[in-house]
Amino acid sequence: MSTLTKLALGVMGQLRPRPARGEGRPAIKLPAPDRRGGMPLMQALAKRRSAREFLRKPLPLPVLSSLLWAAFGVNRRGGGRTAPSALDAQEIDVYVALPDGAYLYDARAHMLRRVAASDLRSITGYQDFVDDAPLDLVYVADHARLRMVPAAQRESYASAAAGAIAQNVYLYAASAGLATVIRAWIDRTAIADALGLSHDQQVLLSQTVGYPKA
Numbered sequence: 615m616s617t618l619t620k621l622a623l624g625v626m627g628q629l630r631p632r633p634a635r636g637e638g639r640p641a642i643k644l645p646a647p648d649r650r651g652g653m654p655l656m657q658a659l660a661k662r663r664s665a666r667e668f669l670r671k672p673l674p675l676p677v678l679s680s681l682l683w684a685a686f687g688v689n690r691r692g693g694g695r696t697a698p699s700a701l702d703a704q705e706i707d708v709y710v711a712l713p714d715g716a717y718l719y720d721a722r723a724h725m726l727r728r729v730a731a732s733d734l735r736s737i738t739g740y741q742d743f744v745d746d747a748p749l750d751l752v753y754v755a756d757h758a759r760l761r762m763v764p765a766a767q768r769e770s771y772a773s774a775a776a777g778a779i780a781q782n783v784y785l786y787a788a789s790a791g792l793a794t795v796i797r798a799w800i801d802r803t804a805i806a807d808a809l810g811l812s813h814d815q816q817v818l819l820s821q822t823v824g825y826p827k828a
């Protein structure tokens with residue numbers, strides 16, 4: 615769908631998901647992430663960049679597993695995560711839009727739990743490439759987990775936490791030869807409706823990941 619069509623549909627509140635492609639499952643157990651190897655950090659930083667052209671080629675499950683672990687997985691005893699959060703509130707949820715459905719990443723169980731049995735990728739942003747790239751992530755803040763932070767600071771703390779997760783994805787992508795771009799040009803209401811979010815939950819950013827076209 616073109617950006618113009620999406621903008622028009624968005625204004626009318628008519629941006630709707632597409633039917634799921636392929637058999638989704640209510641829960642997907644991810645294989646263990648590959649915690650070794652990868653590119654040396656300074657080389658990954660040298661390669662980090664945004665890209666907006668993606669192949670339709672799906673991401674294999676082991677790649678999705680390592681990507682999500684790098685993004686915001688549990689990396690130590692006690693439940694600590696790969697990205698920081700104020701007072702360790704861990705208020706960001708990572709939603710995963712795939713062709714066969716939309717899922718919540720359950721980091722403790724390292725599983726995907728389905729929240730919608732339709733293809734929400736096209737809902738995750740106004741830019742046309744989001745429709746067909748194999749993966750769109752959505753970062754959602756749960757303000758209920760930030761009650762100990764003054765209300766005026768909750769959004770900026772959550773945005774900083776989401777930014778750290780996004781950079782983890784950028785670095786994993788650079789290391790694994792994937793392309794990615796973080797995106798704020800999104801219809802937050804359409805995404806919240808499609809994901810069935812509560813009033814405490816706020817859509818912050820989306821991020822597309824896939825194999826580079828060139």
Ligand SMILES: Cc1cc2nc3c(=O)[nH]c(=O)nc-3n(C[C@H](O)[C@H](O)[C@H](O)COP(=O)(O)O)c2cc1C
Pocket residue numbers: 662663664665666741795796797798799800
């Ligand atoms: C908060 C934020 C929001 C962004 N939103 C978008 C977006 O909606 N669409 C897009 O194509 N790029 C978006 N970007 C990516 C920037 O355009 C990109 O990082 C910038 O052009 C620098 O390019 P680089 O990432 O390759 O260094 C966003 C970046 C940030 C940090």
